[in-house]
Amino acid sequence: MSSISLKNVKKSFGAVDILQGIDLEIADGEFTVFVGPSGCGKSTLLRLICGLDEVSAGEIVIDGEIVNDVPPAKRGIAMVFQNYALYPHMSVAQNMGYSLRLAGTDKAEIEKRVGDAAAVLRLDKLLDRKPRQLSGGQRQRVAIGRAIVRKPQVFLFDEPLSNLDAALRVDMRVEIASLKERLGTTMIYVTHDQVEAMTLADKIVVMHAGRVEQVGSPLELYRRPANLFVAGFIGSPRMNVLRAEADERGTLRLENGTVLPVTAPAGARQVSVGIRAEHLSLSDDPGAFVLRGRARVVEHLGSDMFVHVSVDGASDPVIVRCPDEMELAIGSAVSVGFEAANAHLFAPDGQRIVSADARRSAA
Amino acid sequence: MAFAVQDSGKGPAAALRVSPHAERGGLKARERRVGWLFLAPALIAFVAVILVPFLRALGLAFTRYDLQTPVPEFIGLGNFHAILTSPEILGSFVTTAIYVVLATAGSVLLGLSWALILNQPFRGRAALRAMSLIPWVLPSTVTAFVWGWIFNSRFGVLNALLTSLGVIDYPTAWLSTSGGAMTAIVITKVWFSVPLFMSFFLAGLQSLDKEQLEAARVDGAHNLALLRDHILPHLKPVMLVVIVLGVIGNLQHFDTIFALTGGGPVRATSVLSIEVYRRAFDQWDIGMASAVGLLWVATILPAAWFYLRHLLKGA
Structure with missing residues (x-):
């Protein structure tokens, strides 16, 4: 010992x-x-x-x-x-x-x-x-x-x-x-x-x-x-990252103006919003969630499937994990959503921003 | 594919034809023919320069063929009988054995030690490795003269060194005593062989898994245990090849011995190669020289056979 x-x-x-x-x-x-x-x-x-x-x-x-x-x-x-x-x-x-x-x-x-x-x-x-x-x-x-x-x-x-x-x-x-x-x-x-x-x-x-x-x-x-770095390294598939900008009231918007369902603490400007694949929800109804996009690749794993979605206003596609029972055509319009409690916010230097939301969920 | 043929309704394999691109005699036939073509020059040279003269010499061993006998005269085993009753020639076998054992053991020990040193990381290692090859690159007569001067009784470095150290009181004529002459030819040969043997051992050492040595260190092995339990077992195949090559090379060795001592003093360094040379070209007794040569080859054959078997087994 x-x-x-x-x-x-x-x-x-x-x-x-x-x-x-x-x-x-x-x-x-x-x-x-x-x-x-x-x-x-x-x-x-x-x-x-x-x-x-x-x-x-x-x-x-x-x-x-x-x-x-x-x-x-x-x-x-x-x-x-x-x-x-x-x-x-x-x-x-x-x-x-x-x-x-x-x-x-x-x-x-x-x-x-x-x-x-x-x-x-x-x-x-x-x-x-x-x-x-x-x-x-x-x-x-x-x-x-x-x-x-x-x-x-x-x-x-x-x-x-x-x-x-x-x-x-x-x-x-x-x-x-x-x-x-x-x-x-x-x-x-x-x-x-x-x-x-x-x-x-x-x-x-x-x-x-x-x-x-x-x-x-x-x-x-x-x-x-x-x-x-840790967010990207731990967890499979990698954590999705959306680049967003915050206004004075903390409202986070993607490049194309889409408002995200999470707010940044005061003072933050450029914010990377991280959400894990299992915390994203997918719907084939384009109006169901805030993020709109198209299904690009569907990976069937048997119990689950990973859907790669190119989201309007985001540079990189996001990966969504959902039960492998959905019928989804490649290229079809979908919408993606998440809950604020599951979002991780990171400053431009990569460090975690400790928001009020995050503090509450950790407690 | 078989399913596709049946599905198309044309019937089973009987309908298949051989591709017009097929090689006559099989896929590798052309390679084999080209192989023989490349082999032919070496084969012809071997037969003309080695095999035929060797068989002729084999025949001469059973003849009397000297200055008084201008035409070879068949005498059966006469030469071999003479050899068995000649203390001089039997002495040559003993001298050869002493020389081969000492020179091989010396070269292997020093070659291995030198390789172990050159395998350690230190500044200037590459330069030292390159310089280590110099003795092997030098022409053997030059080597012999260098050592001849070192052992020289009046001007030699060895005498100067030993006198100044107080080991000897008077200069010694090294090459004039039988022990000194034997020591001199052994040292010269070892000096010449160490670079080559070192290269063999170094190549072997570099293929040794570093992690294996590290694992042994963690297990508590000190330097001696590393050498005994890991390095030497790893080098065993290299060691076999090096020893066999050393024995063959030393059995055959001629030039530096001839240049240094000429087989003397008297017959102290008269190994078989010198003996055959003297019989053939000093005394012009070709029949006798052939007979001694035949026995000489017979001493080399077991080592050569062992080496070839090892080589072919590896391939």
Whole structure:
């Protein structure tokens, strides 16, 4: 069990600043997910915590001790690598027992701990195989098993599921979630997949261009994104954004003068109005809602369908999620509406505008 | 497509005809014919320059053919009997074995160490890598003269160095003692082979997964454990090829030995290549030289067979 705190951690490679001062607290036993687009620095941050790279500035603290200069093996951590990084010439059992062998643990104890981990991960029948004789999912389980055997204080996962096919990814996600319940160890998990982040995390850290954009529980991020970047990154499909202008009384209008059913707080001028696909309503009656437009693309998912609508007065099409029972012809005139409580307002610099409406809905 | 034919009511596959664009003899026939065409020059050269002379030499090994016998005269296994009873020639086999073991082991060890150093990131690595190839690029006679001067008893750097360090009191005539001469030819060959072996090992090291080493570090492996448990097992296939190539190359080696010691002092460095050369071109005993040469080839064959099998299995 361990808590981790990062104090103004920076990392640069030559003149390039990869991480620009990260501050973060991770509580004991917490499952924290670093999420962000490729190149945002999330894997670099994980490698710093692991001790594979040196920090350029700042402090990494594990359990109240500064560990900047402590080698990986002595930080009480275990890491699961993206490409599994199994030892190709060793059997599954040897892979899993390697750290114990190096530590001089006696054979019976190694065998017992490898056996226990193998049973948990359903690897008991594969212990004599070499990594190349295993499927992708099995290799991933060996990599996790190798980490479990060490009984680490902290688990680090670097995009562990990105090399698996979609179905296997769902299975392994469930497996990692149940592992988290059973072990209760502090875990840090890096992914670019916001679905993995939402489903696994106690706490999500959204990163972008070497900075932390927002830290919070999955639902906090989903319900109250701090800025446009988080709003666009968390949730699938992406949050729709309408560019609108506010007058002195806070009335928001699209380019063509359409009045939106939400008002901006005093002082706001250029406002980006974000609404999630599931919070938009669609009608084939052009008069039913305020936003008029035409259906451009219809994506059927079985239970739901996504309708891409080009809205009059908006530059980008919006995506509406509705039950997959509507009959809708491509090109037909439709109208789209939403409730003020579901709208997120953002200033031109991308930061969330805390409106009276939003305050009330959050309370 | 089959459904389309039946639906059109024209009947099943019997009605289908072969496309006029079909290649005669199958899809790859043309490629095969062109392949043989490209192979032909090399094949002809091999037969004319290597296979035929080799078979002729094979025949000469069973003849007496020297200064007193201008026409080869068949004597069966006579030459081989003479070899078995000649301590000089049997000694050559022992000398060759010592030379091959020392030169190969030295080249492999130093080549591997050098590759491990050059695989570390440091400033000026690329320049050092390029410079490392110099010994291999130099003509072997130049190499031999360079080392000849280093070992020279009166003007050599080695004597100067050892005297100034106080290791020896008087200059030593290295190339005039049997141990010194053997050491000299081994060092020269190692110096010449290290760049090539280093390149092999370096290529192998670069294909080693970095994450694997990082995972091992997290697992608690220190440098020695990384080398023992990860780097050497990864390099095993390269190691096999390098050792076999080294053994073959050292069994065949001639030029720097000939230039440095000429096989001396007396017979101390007279390996099989030198022995064959002396028999053939000093004593003009072609029959005997062919017989020794045949046995010499026989020592190379197992290594060559092993190497080819490894090569073909990989392909």
